[in-house]
Structure formats: structure tokens, C-alpha cells
Amino acid sequence: MKRILIINGHPQKDSFCNSLSTAYEKSAKKSGNEVVLLNLYELDFDLNLQFGYSKQKANAPDIQFAQEKIKWAQHIVIVHPVWWGSVPALLKGFFDTALLPGFAFKYRENSVFWDKLLIGRSARIIYTTDTPIWIYRYFFNSPSVNQVKKRTLGFCGIDPVKVTAIGPVRKSKMDFRVKWIEKVEQLGKNAA
Numbered sequence: 454m455k456r457i458l459i460i461n462g463h464p465q466k467d468s469f470c471n472s473l474s475t476a477y478e479k480s481a482k483k484s485g486n487e488v489v490l491l492n493l494y495e496l497d498f499d500l501n502l503q504f505g506y507s508k509q510k511a512n513a514p515d516i517q518f519a520q521e522k523i524k525w526a527q528h529i530v531i532v533h534p535v536w537w538g539s540v541p542a543l544l545k546g547f548f549d550t551a552l553l554p555g556f557a558f559k560y561r562e563n564s565v566f567w568d569k570l571l572i573g574r575s576a577r578i579i580y581t582t583d584t585p586i587w588i589y590r591y592f593f594n595s596p597s598v599n600q601v602k603k604r605t606l607g608f609c610g611i612d613p614v615k616v617t618a619i620g621p622v623r624k625s626k627m628d629f630r631v632k633w634i635e636k637v638e639q640l641g642k643n644a645a
Contacts, residue, residue: 480641500546569610
């Protein structure tokens with residue numbers, strides 16, 4: 454059994470990403486895992502890291518709670534739509550605000566290298582896109598996957614990171630969505 458944190462990065466409650474997050478949560482719990490679902494649209498925090506990393510202000514209570522759950526988790530699932538080849542501003546702001554130096558990574562003095570402070574965790578990215586997956590992968594080189602898998606999670610030491618791509622979602626029929634919800638339930642059942 455695993456401790457699983459699901460981060461739903463879609464800013465709308467009535468989204469397909471919300472349905473996917475809930476499906477994973479229910480299935481993972483049913484399989485005996487400890488699961489926490491963070492719907493970012495429910496959290497109260499400032500998206501803008503006003504001073505960058507040069508000056509840190511106190512974290513909002515919701516970000517402190519999220520950081521506790523990131524430390525607690527053995528497996529992190531991030532569900533998000535792809536907008537303009539990237540993640541929504543809400544998810545990007547969450548990464549900026551929660552994955553701070555000293556928490557998720559630590560720069561080494563007089564070095565270009567850093568310490569990865571979230572080693573020992575695995576992850577899965579589940580993303581939806583309106584672009585056909587083969588076009589997103591081969592013509593655009595999956596920019597959101599590179600951003601989240603390599604430049605964010607990998608930078609902090611989270612490995613391995615598996616990816617589930619769902620698309621095209623725009624104009625998709627209900628049977629397409631039901632099929633994907635069932636596939637995500639299977640991922641939750643296997644805590645993968």
C-alpha cells in the first residue's frame with residue numbers, strides 16, 4: 454500500500470481533469486492506499502512568487518498543508534490540461550509557490566549543482582490536450598511533459614515519472630471520456 458498525493462491542476466471544478474482525479478482517488482482508496490486529493494481550485498494562495506527566490510514571504514496555510522502532503526507522499530499524481538503547450542497558470546503558480554529552495558531542492562554554495570530534496574518518490578503525470586497525441590509528441594516535443602517531468606519533478610529528485618496522455622479531448626464523445634476514466638481507475642487500482 455502506498456501514500457498517494459493527487460494534484461488536480463485544472464482551475465475548474467466541472468472539468469474532465471476533475472473527473473480523472475476523482476476516478477484515480479476512488480480506485481486507489483478502494484485498493485487500500487492512503488490517498489489525499491488536492492484540487493488546486495480549492496486552495497487559497499498567491500500564484501505570483503512576487504520576489505522570486507530572492508526574498509521569501511511566509512507560505513499560505515494551504516501551501517504549508519500541500520508541502521506536508523508532498524513530503525508525506527510516496528507517489529504523486531499530477532492531473533492537468535495542456536494550455537498553450539504548458540500547464541495552466543494555477544498549476545505553474547503552485548509549483549512556484551510550493552516547490553521552494555530548502556523544501557524541494559537546495560542550491561550548493563559556489564556550484565552550479567543542487568541537492569534534490571524529494572528523492573524517494575515516484576510520480577505519474579496525466580494530461581489532457583486538444584491536440585492529437587502523436588502531433589503533440591512528435592511535432593511539438595511534448596513541452597508540458599518536459600516542463601513537469603524533467604524540469605520540475607526531476608529537478609527535485611522525483612523519479613521515476615510515468616506519463617499518461619489523453620487526447621484529443623475537444624469535441625470528444627462521452628464513450629471516449631468513459632474509456633479514459635476506466636483506464637485511470639486501473640492506474641489508481643495499481644497505484645501506478
